[in-house]
Amino acid sequence: MQVSEQLEHIVAAQFEKTLDQCSNEEIYGALLQLTKERICHCSHPQSQRKLYYISAEFLIGKLLSNNLINLGIYEDVKTCLSSIGKQLSDIEELEYEPSLGNGGLGRLAACFMDSLATLGLNGDGIGLNYHFGLFHQLFKNLKQYETKDPWLKKPSWLEDTGISFSVEFGHSRVTSHLYDLDVVGYESGVNTLHLFDLDGVDESLVKEGIDFDESLVDRNLTLFLYPDDSTEAGRRLRVYQEYFMVSNAAQYILWEQKKLGHDLHHLDQYVCIQINDTHPSMIIPELIRRLMFEGVRLKEAIKIVSHTCAYTNHTILAEALETWPYDTLADIVPQLMPIIEVLHMLAPPKAGTEIIDDQQNVHMASMDIHYGYSINGVAALHTEILKTSELKNFYELYPDKFNNKTNGITFRRWLLYTNPDLSAWIEKRIGPGFKKNADELTKLVAFDQTEDLTELKAIKDANKQRLCAYIEKTQDIHMDPNSIFDIQIKRLHEYKRQQMNLLYIIWLIEQIRKGYRPNHKVTFIFGAKAAPAYILAKDIIHAILCVETIIEQDDLLKQYIQVVMVENYNVTKAEKLIPAADISEQISLASKEASGTGNMKLMLNGAVTLGTMDGANVEIANLVGKDNIYIFGQSSETVIAHYAHADYHPQDYIDAEVKAVLDFLISDEMVTIGDATCLQRLYQDLNHKDWFMALLDLKSYIATKNQMIKDYQDTESWMKKSLVNISMAGFFSSDRTIEQYNHDIWKLD
Template sequence: MEKKILDYLTLDLDTCTTDELYNEVLSMTKEMSKIKKEVTGERTVYYMSAEFLIGKLLSNNLMNLGIYDELESILVKHGRSITELEDYEPEPSLGNGGLGRLAACFLDSIATLGIKGEGLGLLYHFGLFKQVFQNNQQTEHKDAWLDRPSWAMPTDFKTTFKIGDVDVVSRMYKIDVLGYNEYKIPLNLFDLESVDEKLVSDGIRFDQEKLESNLTLFLYPDDSNEKGLRLRFAQQFFMVKSGLAWILENHKNHLEDLDKHAVIQINDTHPAMAIVLLYQALLKHGITNDKALKIVENTFAYTNHTILAEALEKWPIHYFESVDHSLVPLLHELNEKAKSRSNDSKTLIIDEQGLVHMAALSIHFSHSTNGVAALHTDILKNTELKHFYDLYPDKFNNKTNGITFRRWLQFSNPELTKYIESLIGSEFKENAMELEKLSQFAEDNTVQKEIENIKYMNKKRLAEFLKREQSIEINVDSVFDIQIKRLHEYKRQQMNLLYAIDMVEEIRSGKIPSRPLTMFFGSKAAPAYTLAKDIIHALLVLSKIIDNDPIVSPHLKIVFVENYNVTKAEYLIPACDISEQISLASKEASGTGNMKFMLNGALTLGTLDGANVEISELVGSENIYIFGESSETVIAHYEHEDYVSKVYYEDNVRIKRACDFLVTEEMLALGNQTNLDRLYQELLNKDWFMTLLDLEDYINTKNRMLEDYEDREAWNTKVIHNIAKAGFFSSDRTIAQYNEEIWNIK
């Protein structure tokens, strides 16, 4: 193998630049990827998603080709390292949060299981944005990742169409997704041929009306104004129109029975427009209305990712008219079909305000609607989408999310992987359920100490990384408490903020913790989400106050990881002790960070929400830390409109002290009064996601967790049980279930 690798590396490895070496290894890996087989078969699943958060691919692909160790050995002989290339490689800005990371994991598993499939999405030039902290505030800048050679290779497939009066040309790019076997599948990303990066000049601002130049600049263009809303809608139209053109080209000889040859899984409602566009295409082909509609229903499957009603997309019908006026009569026809199936106004596709409900469109005209965790699916059936479940009980099913455990264990935590392999063999790399064999070592003191040593090495690795990246000093002997996820009120970073304030006050009163605590945050707030940005601001201000306090700083530190992404997650997750999964019960569809953390030996601090419910059932209540009100209680509060946050503020001295701290002179001296006061008023007078409802229980449970950490033997027993039970959350298992129960691809 070494000779084979050296055949590709023609550079002088001793003297070449990092750029030259990276380009050569990239070319070599692309070339060697050609030995992987394309999956063949009569039926294809097309996974259509607005996001594919694939992360850096070089080392992942080297591992899946089986040449990582050999290349590393060659480079070391010449005084080089793979780390040099990993740091140099740009991270593809093709997604933001769990939705996009899940899509990436699913493609990996589709390839690994040898299922004929393809990903369909957009080639964003600047992603969501690059987060930069300035004056304790989040600022947004373009994330230019395509300025170096990338994995995205242009293809010859182009399609031309109109968006309203604008002619656009879409070109398809392909990224090979290598499975952990002999197979690969393509991730097909569409780009606007006439896209103009120069349109973006200041931060992330650009002319939102120049569709011929801007459609693929950013993921989720700012939709806080009418121009932004129309741009986001046009972008979705561009994505599904391009993706469907590719599907129809592939199956042009089988349009009469397309559903026998293709299944389109739409990842949330962003691609839901594809339903009416496919219906339109089949009618143009001469297929009758009833038959075309049957083909559409049998072709599409819909994954719901949210319980939040406000996150279920609704678009004014005149937006459809503005991109393609012929879609409007088709939507009315589909709405009449929905009316014929149910007289419940909640199941209408077009409501009285002329809004098109994309979730309704997706459920009516697909053959499957799935939730992504057991609790999430139950809530969809019983409350949020009950009117649809009553109509289509056979369509609803659950597919609990999973993660690519090879990426999040073998690649992110190689030391732990090798040690597990020494204990139970290597079968777990292909069948994650084999991790269960670790349970027999849960109380083995030698195993506990080795796993603890590996955790300590990962803490040092994270500390070195953050020293290099953000010039931050971290105490590696502290407890690492980590909350990394999109910044949203329902995920309740603000509750963690209030805990930190409470700890500051307790330390100042003389209650010194047994061990220092380092609290890590990593997240981006949507540019127009002011309250989310207020939470970031408060955390950054508080971190400065703590750093400058000689009494508090030896015992507590807040680290906000700037521009959080997959690469940074790969450092953070293996180093974590406490996994923060603290969303308001009933609001998190699933979560996948919780799965990655438990796989790497962190213990979950969480509510019984999303996949936390299934984690708790698997590991047992003694190996997880659960707090907070139940989803039933929370749902009842919303139904009765009887939650009043100010009652909790006024009745609990500790809660009042934490909230009031936000607007003290100490905070205002470093912070912005508008930001801090807005957050303070929100907590006291609205608190829609019930932070104060659970705050006291959260503080007490987290403090108990920190006390338990000091019993290292008992803690490490819990750690090993968590790792051993993580195999269920493999995306291989999830995808096998999708295929068996929805896709039926042989």
Template sequence: MQLTKEKFKERFERKLDDYFENDIKHASNSELCAALSAVVRDGYAPQWRRTRISETHEGNKQIYYFSIEFLPGTLLKSNLLNLGWLKTVREALKEMGLDLDTIAAAEPDMALGNGGLGRLAAAFMDSLASLGYTGNGNGIRYKYGLFKQKFVDGYQKELPNDWLKDDHWEVRRESKAVPVRFGGKVEMVDDDGWLTPRYEGERVVQAVPYDIAVVGYKDGITNTLRLWDAEIPPQDELKYPTIADRRKVEDLTSILYPDDSNYEGLLLRLKQEYFFVSAGLQSILNYFIKDLKQTDFRKLPEYVAVHINDTHPAMAVAELMRLLVDEHRVDWDTAWKITVQTMSYTNHTIMAEALEKWDLSMMQDLLPRIVQIITEIDRRFVESLKGKTSDDVIERTRIIKNGRVHMAHLAIIGSHSINGVAALHTQLLETDVLKDFYELYPKRFNNKTNGIVLRRWLQIANPELSDLLDQTIGTKWRDDSNEMLKFENFYHDTKTLNRLEEIKLDNKKKLAKFIKKETGIEVDPTAIFDVQIKRLHAYKRQTLKLLHILKLYQDLKNGIDHPKRVVIFAAKAAPSYVFAKQIIKVINETANMINNDPDIHGKLKVVFLENYNVSLAERIIPAADVSEQISTTTKEASGTSNMKLMANGALTVATMDGANIEIKDEVGEDNIFSFGLNKDQVYKYYADKSYHPRNIYENDPVLRDTIDSLKEVPNCNGEPQALVNNFLSDNEEFLVLADFEAYLAAQKAVEATWAQKRIWYQMSLVNIAHSERFDVDKTIQRYAQDIWHLKKLHIEKTK
């Protein structure tokens, strides 16, 4: 729908008056944000309705993306961009004496995810709509989401994140509510020749959907992200007479990733996983029957694809079987064929602790019928392999063993497609982690390297760089990222390189102002902005960056000069992850020590920004000079911050892990700073158990001095020693000290290149141009064609 500045102003002022009985001069930023959001909702509402009508009328196959996390960030600017209104609204507000960025800052991030897994799911939703495919997200409406992070005396403290109080986008659809059963006992009884479950003593929770519009980029299509909330069924209110009773139901959807260090936390997490899987699948079958008027469930895979994003929704395999066999009386063999044809699975990790395994007795207590179905799937799987492969392979691949239910095994056995998310990751799945399954089902395995929403990370996060692309290569890149490759034609253009430097400096000044406001730390925008922003985990090796910081600090104290550098961290640690929280404390106290030392004359600053989320990333990424992608090789499935930073012109310091390899392939060795052990060297250490870091420590005086200086970080309570003990432990899993020397060499190359600014910005330009390879639209196109087999939906745009 076209929008003129005059029409917008009229609607905006009317919404402000209708909602708040207020005018522009006296309205708060929160009120202005709410009124602006209301105008945007009115803009996409007609196309949201038309999309739903068209998808039912055309009957195209739909993808339902099941994910425990979605991380959309804020939606105001994204919706304005995708409606084609962003420029018009920005200019209209400016004429009214208002600033869009200031108003938009009042919108809270949607606290529905933690890191790359959730951001990828949100990116997929954006891309599906923007490419014209009918795609639906299915997740949980967390009331507090992931915690709000605060630092107190350098320690991470977790606070509730009450983001919903200012949410402007969701629509409650009580008419679509479905029941979800927990606990009790189940007995199979004969019902006219059909074995039917009879439940006793179960507790029923009502799953109520809240829908959020996912607006496609200028194509008139608006898909749906459906999030489920838990409520007491109206007919069962008397069973919950006290506030405490009611809280037990409400707490089901209170927080993302409950503390899994105790039984209660584990039980809640398992309950959450079944809750949104069961609700989502019931909703799908209701649509199949009521809206599409289908009664032959053998046709379900023609209309429906269900994607399992990591192992959290793996119970979808068993739940679809339950619904087909128990509720709709489809025979087991037919139901299994339908299930496998419908399901597909993305593996996001090779880390053993992230491949979920649930205690069978816990699952039996909470989900007795699901355990019966999983047991039968497992029995039939084992029977199908007898005589075809060795007993060892059967035992390694079965779903239930040693009293544990292996969720990745359930997802693989019950899906027609299994994919990794970067070339190396998929290779490791096929040759190591899931080797037995690959040999059983070689045709099911494939790679789909992750991608990012370039629209958001350039047009919204970095409008100055977007304008430069317009001026140099034209505006077609905004609709077709392949056009970005033309930017490389300006490799020798001095005017373009100078403008790139100006844009980067301007973004760094904005970030420096924000850092001063939030932390009180003054940083020099002309320094190298060295950025490591990602979830806090030992394998991501924030610790290696910490050692580099201490080495730089020692050098400066000893009169050895280095270019001025600002190291910026942002990361959350899981509440029960003690070692990660110890790393945060040590980094914060190292920062205090360095930032307040007059002897180094401000040549090095360290900043750890609180409460990392999408909005904070949108501030940091355009200002980054150096992108730290230094995970232990073989441990990072893909990484997507590497792609966002690359697109904004940061130069990558990288191990050859995850998608870093593909970035290097794309930009060439001369435009990335690669270092460290390769896959084979890492696996040799693991196989031989030959990694003895204490020997490295004792034979490398530079490393020894750095480690010893770590022990001297002040204002700590044993945390530095905990890190040292970890680094020096025999066969330490993440090989931090093994890569230390190579990492220092890579950082010396960074410094040498920084001294040659023309070369630096030529490298930056190449990275920007080649970030088109990681446009999520290309990723989704491959999923749509190779796995989901989708057709595009065609609807008329509003005028």
């Protein structure tokens, strides 16, 4: 049945109307039903061995257009709606973005699910059905304010499976409820994202902002992603939440495998479990425990699980390598403790690799490494740092377990959907093959003639115009589309160094006021959420918003610069920001960013990277060549040495010029419009601590960024750089990443 016929049939049955009589809301509901009906005809990949990808986050973004593209009916739907005077983009605005993730970790998991289905690999995701996600970000009084982010509205993509499991805690028992969400591959099959919830979750617990009683576990367990870990109650709730996820996962996996008739004594032949970061680590002792219920002896169960579980490390930051006090786990999940103690005793007695340390803390990553058969980093540099520094003691024990799997992105979403004009420009030159084989993008390097580059520039300019219209509509901010769009969009964290970008802007303010006149206006665009308990990150947001206001109110400054902080940055807003970017800010302190994926999306859309040799920037630099990327700052080796010797002192890098920039933070101009306490705290930290070494690289950053802005004036040369970045982005397809995971780790086919 044709799309138009099917839609007419659906609206006639549901609303007793013709399509042209329907409201946008009714059309949205009809498109959901049409998409689900089409998905029913897609096959689920089959193989003897199945992957279960367990992750606390799946940042999937809005699904309607992505599903229409992957089903091959996006253009048909657009044409059908256009014939009745409707725009698909208007219908898309009605969809709520699923609040199931926060940053790169969650977006990566979503990309992996897409690529698994596209490649026809048998792999499902398992996570939690958060009602309010992380939070919805609002700006009030030049500060971040958090409120709940409800998205579970009808109609919904979620399907109620009717499946439930019982999950025991130390002092209570709850019953889960499983909801499934289809993940459609590109012109291929469909896998499933399994999301566990509680029927008893009480959304009314959340009163002002995002505050709620964290002790009422049977009513709050799946309200929010990442409960506030600055309080004891919040930390305990995280343990409850993580165990709820893995207990359901273990029970579901064994239930499904038994239903398939598989012998659980050979579970590792049929199942691979990928532990995405340390949040799902308790799957190891829980699966061992569940196997013992099935009649498997302890030592055999440990061996089976050790051949079943694989671990992806996403960070070297100690704060993200989870540890839990033994007593906390003993109180909340006492049933796991005898197994964790056995795992600790059986592990090789090597210093620095203990599962239970002398302070009676349980190390999740240690358990993953000792009892997982594969340990992978997510970029070449990151993996080397794990092997030679952060996890060196483990690497000496298990060199064969360690491997690298450089991250990737679903380039169909971040090109075909996000930037259709660029996608059409590419297809006109090299054909449609790149949609399934991203390596074909390398053919674009031949299309560097003036006519090609002029068209490429026109596409970028149109995307900038669209972003300007969107920002004006949503935040009532007017931006100059002819300015350079310098974009830094990522989680707000000191190691990502939004504060260094801010210091550059202040430096530029000082220069303009001294008489310098830039040749080209620059619009500095930030998008970032700070964790609610991360005070210094919120101080950085406050300082950015203060500087934004100062520039707005200064007739001289606003001729040359503008600062825009996008409110409530999420996937939907990324889809509008990324195609419009000229400069991609990837300025993390070398050695601290495991990979990054925003750098890949921006590169794919023709932005030129300004970055340190950190994470996947290293691979981007190798691919595009030194003339098509702007690298600054100290090396990872230098940074690691500073930490090792504790010899970094920010005062060593404060000359008169830097002092003037820092002093601006607490100037009368800033304090008059801002919060003196917040500004003073940031000022003191940069002067006396600066843990992520913004001042170490500030002068190099200023010089390199100035050169980049100067080079932008040569339009044809700049567009050649842009073209090279697009043409080399194919390496970062998540299809390539998943093929490598499968070949080296999962072995599903």
